[in-house]
Amino acid sequence: MAASSCGIVYDDYPTPDAPGDNSSSNTATEVRLSFRLAMNDKAAPPVLASRTDGSYENWGEGISGEFPDWDPGDDYDNTIDPRSLRVTIVNNEGDLAATITSLIAIRDKDNKNNYTFEGTVTGKDVSLESGKQYKIVITANTPDVETPATGFFNTAIDEWAYSWANTEAGPAQTIPMYGLVTKTLDFTPGYRNEIGTIHLLRAAAKVDVALAAESQALSEYEIVSVAIDRRNAGGFTVPGGVDLTTGATESISIDNSFREYTAAATDGLDFYPVVENGTEKFRIYIPEWDNTTDPDTRATIAVTVRPRGEEDAETTTFESDRGIRFKKYTDDAYPADAPTGTFYNVIRNHYYKFDIQNIIITPEEDHMRFRVTIADMEKGGDWTYEY
Numbered sequence: 001m002a003a004s005s006c007g008i009v010y011d012d013y014p015t016p017d018a019p020g021d022n023s024s025s026n027t028a029t030e031v032r033l034s035f036r037l038a039m040n041d042k043a044a045p046p047v048l049a050s051r052t053d054g055s056y057e058n059w060g061e062g063i064s065g066e067f068p069d070w071d072p073g074d075d076y077d078n079t080i081d082p083r084s085l086r087v088t089i090v091n092n093e094g095d096l097a098a099t100i101t102s103l104i105a106i107r108d109k110d111n112k113n114n115y116t117f118e119g120t121v122t123g124k125d126v127s128l129e130s131g132k133q134y135k136i137v138i139t140a141n142t143p144d145v146e147t148p149a150t151g152f153f154n155t156a157i158d159e160w161a162y163s164w165a166n167t168e169a170g171p172a173q174t175i176p177m178y179g180l181v182t183k184t185l186d187f188t189p190g191y192r193n194e195i196g197t198i199h200l201l202r203a204a205a206k207v208d209v210a211l212a213a214e215s216q217a218l219s220e221y222e223i224v225s226v227a228i229d230r231r232n233a234g235g236f237t238v239p240g241g242v243d244l245t246t247g248a249t250e251s252i253s254i255d256n257s258f259r260e261y262t263a264a265a266t267d268g269l270d271f272y273p274v275v276e277n278g279t280e281k282f283r284i285y286i287p288e289w290d291n292t293t294d295p296d297t298r299a300t301i302a303v304t305v306r307p308r309g310e311e312d313a314e315t316t317t318f319e320s321d322r323g324i325r326f327k328k329y330t331d332d333a334y335p336a337d338a339p340t341g342t343f344y345n346v347i348r349n350h351y352y353k354f355d356i357q358n359i360i361i362t363p364e365e366d367h368m369r370f371r372v373t374i375a376d377m378e379k380g381g382d383w384t385y386e387y
Contacts (some may be wrong), residue, residue: 032192033087033100033185034118035136037080037200077206080140081174087119089128089185090135094153094244097134098123121187124149128187135182138198142176142237153244160237161261162203164287170272171285176203176237179249199249201257202349203237205288209271209303209324210281212355212371221305221359224315226271226282230299233266235259235287239348258345260290265297289346291326298343300325303368305359316361318368324354329372351375 087100103119142162147155165172179200185193209226241256271282291298302319327343358369
């Protein structure tokens with residue numbers, strides 16, 4: 001049984017009467033369910049933009065100090081294709097109890113960036129009992145999963161995978177996302193269940209390579225191209241650490257969120273250029289990557305440079321041991337309690353920024369020094385170190 005998608009109307013739709021009053025819904029015989037998806041109130045909103053930054057004790061565990069007041073997500077990072085939004089209700093046994101159909105997105109009259117989603121509870125071959133707790137599970141930007149209603153929750157964890165396309169012009173699809181919350185529901189005809197906000201986690205990582213802003217005007221070199229030599233062409237929609245005891249997205253621990261994708265990995269991938277605030281960057285989005293288990297499959301980012309402004313000049317490529325790797329270069333804070341030289345996995349919903357600060361190319365030696373920022377896109381916390 002597929003968790004079917006629903007067509008969504010998303011326009012200036014009137015806010016429901018008495019938004020705090022659950023005594024009735026628009027249709028006396030229907031059971032309704034309404035919720036918010038956390039949305040980006042800093043960036044200019046796309047058609048529908050999912051907010052994925054919370055402030056919770058488990059996601060971002062290990063980050064010390066105050067979280068900086070910034071949001072690493074942009075419009076693309078927050079975009080939901082409304083046709084892909086799937087909302088399911090799962091009982092305590094993990095069976096598919098209902099889906100939400102006739103889903104609409106109601107724009108907030110006072111804040112155009114905010115939406116309330118509302119739809120009809122459509123039951124499956126499982127009894128729905130008022131007063132019991134159920135999980136509301138949401139996926140976006142990811143294909144349907146075909147699985148029986150019985151054992152739906154756990155089967156979906158194992159089988160809800162996605163393929164990933166990335167081109168030189170940028171990603172060819174929106175980022176798969178997943179979220180859940182546990183609530184006590186009322187299935188009395190005419191009742192509208194208002195369940196609050198559901199946070200979503202992106203199933204891909206964001207990677208940028210650029211000349212550091214303070215170095216762009218001073219550097220004798222410019223970046224010609226950037227490429228990663230290994231990456232997965234797909235991944236799992238559901239993060240690791242999710243089971244029937246998981247109450248909400250916010251309770252997923254960062255330490256357990258990585259899920260190794262066991263399908264065959266593809267060859268490398270070229271980064272594509274973007275310009276943000278006048279700074280040229282090279283960027284890719286990639287699914288999670290196991291960068292710790294096998295030394296022979298660790299990913300390396302190769303950076304090709306040339307003398308600034310000299311298009312016909314000979315280029316130099318920093319690759320292999322001279323390239324950029326996902327590892328602990330110095331005695332920095334990440335990974336915590338790990339020795340220098342420790343490799344780390346590429347984890348979903350994280351932003352890896354490599355700002356090159358110094359490039360030296362002489363007959364005697366070539367070397368490149370850079371600053372690394374690893375940002376948890378859920379909370380905005382980050383680790384920064386220099387090499």
